Amino acid sequence: MRPTRQRLSLLGMLIETAPRHVTAEELFQEARQAGIPVSLATVYNTLNQFTQAGLMGEVVVGSGQSYFDTDPSSHVHYFDKSTGEIYDIPRDVVTITDLPEPPPGKVIDRVDVVVRIKNVCKADAPGD
Amino acid sequence: MRPTRQRLSLLGMLIETAPRHVTAEELFQEARQAGIPVSLATVYNTLNQFTQAGLMGEVVVGSGQSYFDTDPSSHVHYFDKSTGEIYDIPRDVVTITDLPEPPPGKVIDRVDVVVRIKNVCKADAPGD
DNA sequence: TTACATGCAAACTGTTTGCAAATAT
DNA sequence: ATATTTGCAAACAGTTTGCATGTAA
Numbered sequence: 001m002r003p004t005r006q007r008l009s010l011l012g013m014l015i016e017t018a019p020r021h022v023t024a025e026e027l028f029q030e031a032r033q034a035g036i037p038v039s040l041a042t043v044y045n046t047l048n049q050f051t052q053a054g055l056m057g058e059v060v061v062g063s064g065q066s067y068f069d070t071d072p073s074s075h076v077h078y079f080d081k082s083t084g085e086i087y088d089i090p091r092d093v094v095t096i097t098d099l100p101e102p103p104p105g106k107v108i109d110r111v112d113v114v115v116r117i118k119n120v121c122k123a124d125a126p127g128d
Numbered sequence: 129m130r131p132t133r134q135r136l137s138l139l140g141m142l143i144e145t146a147p148r149h150v151t152a153e154e155l156f157q158e159a160r161q162a163g164i165p166v167s168l169a170t171v172y173n174t175l176n177q178f179t180q181a182g183l184m185g186e187v188v189v190g191s192g193q194s195y196f197d198t199d200p201s202s203h204v205h206y207f208d209k210s211t212g213e214i215y216d217i218p219r220d221v222v223t224i225t226d227l228p229e230p231p232p233g234k235v236i237d238r239v240d241v242v243v244r245i246k247n248v249c250k251a252d253a254p255g256d
Numbered sequence: 257t258t259a260c261a262t263g264c265a266a267a268c269t270g271t272t273t274g275c276a277a278a279t280a281t
Numbered sequence: 282a283t284a285t286t287t288g289c290a291a292a293c294a295g296t297t298t299g300c301a302t303g304t305a306a
Contacts, residue, residue: 002305004261024296039263044296060242063270065295066191078230087231095225100217102206102245109209109244114188116237117230130280132286152271167288172271191295193270 001049009036010046014056018070021059021077021086027068059086061114076113089115129177137164138174142184146198149187149205149214155196187214189242204241217243 001007013030014022028043047068050056057069061079067086076089094113102108129135141158142150156171175196178184185197189207195214204217222241230236 002260004305006262037263041264041297042262045261048297060188060190062188063191063194080234081237089228093226093228095223096241097223097225098221099243100221102243103215105248106208106245107248109246112240112242112244113224114240115227115230116240117234118237120233120235130285132280134287165288169272169289170287173286176272 001053006036006038006042007046007049009034010038010043011050011055014050014070019088021067021069023065023067025065059114060112061086074110076115078115078117080117082119129181134164134166134170135174135177137162138166138171139178139183142178142198147216149195149197151193151195153193187242188240189214202238204243206243206245208245210246 010027010031013027013034013036014020024040024044024047027047028038028040031038031043047056051058051068051072054072057072059067059069059077059079061067061077062081069086071088073091075091076094078087078089079085080087096111096113099108099111138155138159141155141162141164142148152168152172152175155175156166156168159166159171175184179186179196179200182200185200187195187197187205187207189195189205190209197214199216201219203219204222206215206217207213208215224239224241227236227239
């Protein structure tokens, strides 16, 4: 992986703003505003490469867009669908115990935990 | 919500095969094969309506496609990315404790837990 | 100089939507 | 009769890809 202009710039932006959760589109917009010439495709490529290299994590909150996390370590997230925002939940506040054995031939890769939050007092329809 | 031919048929198929996790595309194919005249759009609409009505759950495992669960109650899933399969993990095997308070004005909607599994012995690259 | 990275636009996937025809009450 | 539902195709969002151009080693 070569230290190209774009990759270095994006990495710099991410480090400066860490810890955070960012979408490709968001990072793309910020880069453009910062005068960094980069294409959306390259932002996608770069984020994927960083993630694959273990520099970032991926937070899955729904079908739709992907969120990338500057903190690749295992931790739990709040996700507010109404705002699209993701927050970290301090480590070791949440405890998960007694995970069962995975099926034969399989190992646990990682455990994703997302705490979905919503505004209080909404008429709480099941699908809300 | 009217008990139309399509909705009744799809509900029947889901009940017969429950418990299971199904994508819209899968259910659509099965319905066609079973001779039920239904369109993909209607399958999507119907699954969304059932979910919204609390009859089904939605399992989020990645940006991409949505899985619908005939069991709407809160439980934990295994997800095997290599096969795209989702399994239930028996209730009360996994225990989550000490969830923190949500931000002011927010309440916890639900907690999604996905245990990602993969094949053993793969050269374990971080992004694997 | 040579392999890799970038940018653009087009392809692609899964999902939703607009509207006319069909259907349930 | 009338409001809802269906089906189709087109729209749509987010993401990936093919290929010519540019760039790092």
